[in-house]
Amino acid sequence: PGLAGATPTPPGGATRWRRARWVVLGVVLALVGVATAATLYLTRDRYPDLKFDSLRELSRLSAGPERPGDMWTAVLDDRAYLAFPLPDDRLEVVAVxxxxxxxxxREQTDVRADDWETIIAVPGAVAVLADAPGDSTPRPLAVLDGRTGEQRWQRVLRGDDDVYFADDTAVLVDRAADQLVGLRLTNGSAKWTKPNPRGQYAGGRTVVRPVGTDAAAGGPAFLDGTPRNPWASKGRRLIQVGADRSIRLLDMASGAVLRQWGSVADLDDLVVAHEDRLYVAANEGGYQLLAYDLGSDAEPVVLHRSGNDEYRPKELVACGERRACLLQVPDNDAARTEVVAATEGERMVRWSAPGVTGLIPLGEQVLAQRESPEPTVTVFDVAGKPVLRDRGGVAVRLDAGNLLVFAKAPSVVADNRVLAGVWAESGAVDELGELKDVRSSSCSWNTHVIACGADKDFVLYRFTDD
Known part of the structure; x- marks a missing residue:
């Protein structure tokens, strides 16, 4: 007997089975969701077409009471730095x-120089570097705090010295002392020193190159294709070519030699390091393009043999995952220049690129620049098909999917410059308008803004609608 309308209690086994079935179904749905999210993440367009818009003036900033002789800009992420020389030879720097x-x-440097060369935006700071008329001429380097503009430190370099920056370290290539010096970015004190490898005839001469990353190569670049933001990935490294033909891989923060190879390259050979690969092409006819694994002591892989002594390599870049692209020119005949694209484990591809003098990677695509008779640019897809052919002007990378094209080569003279945006995958062009009365050689950019020195002041323009 029981209460009318009461629901009979099911057997315990049936309840457990239904509960287990729901648990299993929940797990399956969760796994499907994770797999779907992973698929969307892996197949997403990392560098979608930007929403280009007509140039819109964002702001103008003073460059002093008199027209400056020179002007410099640097843009890193959401910060722009502007600089101009003062009558007393100091540099005034403006953060925007x-x-x-x-x-x-707006701050003025403590240090003075007869002439200034550049300003460099680094994480949390801005470096200013003086120019020098000769290799042995002293020139100052100063680092200003990015938050306050206060000068942190200064150091005297020679005209032929180089300096490379990491998150918290500046690596000085000290050519007088034949050594590398790691300097703390906070106060300029030495963290480490490393003597250069020495050769029998060339002494301590050396060539130093930063190791590129996909993230840096996917962001804004200088006119020559060098990344404007090499700090996009952690663990910054350098490669150093020694006069003894050795190459070593160094950690910038500690100076530790991570790996070393003997008898790899002469100082004038083409050498590029990117992610986990080192590419080397001898500067000679009948060259080979070799790929070394930066993570092992394995023998190099031959990516390409020119097969003919008349071919010499002229430009080498990393252009995709374990992929290198170079220009080869037969018998110095620029009209017969070719692009060679070689990927580990795949057939080499090459195509004609008459007159091309420079390559800038856009993922697996490449931007090819010609300088004469007039500057023109062509964008090639992964197979060598032009998606943008012979566009007049000079192009710069915004990211791996988008370009800016100056209608004429940048100049130190203030004038108007027509600007266009280009979607790299399709080659579609969006006319953006004119930069008015700017010294276009002073301009810097990110994916939304371009900062330039004008005739008497600085100007920032926005060129995207987002």
């Missing part, structure tokens, strides 16, 4: 929010 164009601070 690149998102809204507002001035954040």
């Amino acid at each position: 929010d690149a998102g809204n164009g507002r001035e954040l601070w």
Whole structure:
């Protein structure tokens, strides 16, 4: 007997089975969701077409009471730095929010120089470097705090010295002392020193190159294709070619030699390191293009043999995952220049590129630049098909999927410059308008903003609608 309408209690085994079935179904749905999310993440377009828009002036900032003789800019993420020389040979530096164009601070360096060469935006700081008329001429390097503009430190370099920056370290290529010196970015003190490898005839001469990353190569670049933001990935490294033909891989923060190879390259050979690969092409006819694994002591892989002594390599870049692209020119005949694209484990591809003098990677695509008779650019897809052919002007990378094209080569003279945006995958062009009365050689950019020195002041323009 029981209460009318009561539901009979099911056997315990049936309840457990239904509960287990729901648990299993939940797990399956969760796994499907994870797999779907992973698929979407892996197949997403990392560098989608930007929403280009007509140039819109964001702000103008003073460059002093008189027209400056020179002007420099540097853009890193959401910060723009602007600089101009003062009558007393110091440099005035202005920090600007690149998102809204507002001035954040304006400071003058303690150090003086007859002439200045450049400013370099680094994480949390901005470096200013003087010019020098000769290799042995002293020139100052100073680092200013990015938050306040206060000068942190200064150091005297020679005209032929180089300096490379990491998150918290500046590596000085000290050519007088034949050594590398790791300097703390906070105060300029030495963290480490490393003597250069020495050769029998060339002494301590050396060539130093940063190891590139996919993230850096996918971001804004200088006119020559060098990444504007090499700090996009952690663990910055350098390769050093020694006068003894050795190459070693160094950690920039500690100076530790991570790996070393003997008898690899002469100082004038073409050498590029990217992610986990080192590419070497001898500067000679009948060259080979070799790929070394930066993570092992394995023998190099031959990616390409020119097969003919008349072919010499002229330009070498990393252009995709374990893929290198180079220009080869037969008998110095620029009209017969070719692009060679070689990927480990795949057939080499090459195509004609008459007159091309420079390559800039756009993922697996490449931007090819010609300088004469007039500057023109062509964008080639992975197979060598032109998606943008012979566009007049000079192009720069915004990211791996988008370009800016200056209608004429950048100049130190203030004038108008027509600007266009290009979607790299399709080659579609969007006319953006004119930069008015700018010294276009001073311009810097990210994916939304371009900062330039003008005739008497600085100007920031926005060129995307987002």
